Amino acid sequence: MQLDQLLTPQRILNHHSATSKKRALEIMCELLASGQSGLNESQIFASMLERERLGSTGVGNGVAIPHSRMEGVESALIAFATLDAGVDYDSPDGEDVDMLFALLVPQECTEEHLKILASAAEMFSDQDFCQELRQSRDAEETFQKLTAWEPEREEA
Numbered sequence: 072m073q074l075d076q077l078l079t080p081q082r083i084l085n086h087h088s089a090t091s092k093k094r095a096l097e098i099m100c101e102l103l104a105s106g107q108s109g110l111n112e113s114q115i116f117a118s119m120l121e122r123e124r125l126g127s128t129g130v131g132n133g134v135a136i137p138h139s140r141m142e143g144v145e146s147a148l149i150a151f152a153t154l155d156a157g158v159d160y161d162s163p164d165g166e167d168v169d170m171l172f173a174l175l176v177p178q179e180c181t182e183e184h185l186k187i188l189a190s191a192a193e194m195f196s197d198q199d200f201c202q203e204l205r206q207s208r209d210a211e212e213t214f215q216k217l218t219a220w221e222p223e224r225e226e227a
Contacts (some may be wrong), residue, residue, distance in 0.1 A: 075218040076147040076180055077187070081106060083217075084152040090167075092160045095152075097122065099137055099173035102150035115175060121185025133197040138174040140184055147176045147183060153218060168205060170195070177226035194220055199212055 079179040082102045089095040103171025118139040122128065129135045151174045172191050176184045195201060200220060209214040 074220075077147050078214065078217060079106075080210040080214040082150040084149070084154050085207055085209055085211050085213055087152050088155050089158055092118075092123075092158055093136075093160050095154065095160070095168065095171055096123070099150050099171050101203065102152065103148050103173055103175050107148065114143075115139070115141065118175075122196070127161035127163070129160040129168050130192060130195060131162055131164040131166065132195065132198060132201060133157055133158050133166055133169045134201065135168040136170045136174065136188065136191050138170060138173060138176075138188060140176050140178045140180065140182070142178045144175055147177070147180065147187060149174055151213065153207070153213075154192045170201065170203065173208065185193065190222075192220055195216055197223075 082105060084098065084102065085100060089098055096119055097116060100112045100119060103115050104110045104112040118141045119137050120209045123137065128137045152171050154169045157169040160168035162168060172195065174187055174191070203216055204213060206218060
């Protein structure tokens, strides 16, 4: 996953406030739509909400990875946010979510969608890395941390 091609500092928020899962999703949809002609926040929100109805995208450890495939999206887009305080996100571990990594891909990109989700799940399973992200001060610092992350290599 080449995050630097899918994410920009303009689609990153640090220490933002949200009072609910719905508001957190709205924030992520606003970020995904920003700077993208032809993408409408409300359409992205409806698509993300439809996916959430299938089951929470909360993955545990305070992280959610809301995602959706959508017509009219030309290429994969990612947005990222940390929240001042966690929100109830119906996560499997029961923990509130304070970090969201949102993914939007073209309708026909099933394989790419799954690869990005797998990489994101691996990234956010690293609790030390998650703590580093929570301590980032601004979008540029967060962008640098996210794009520099590499999976741990197993010793041969």
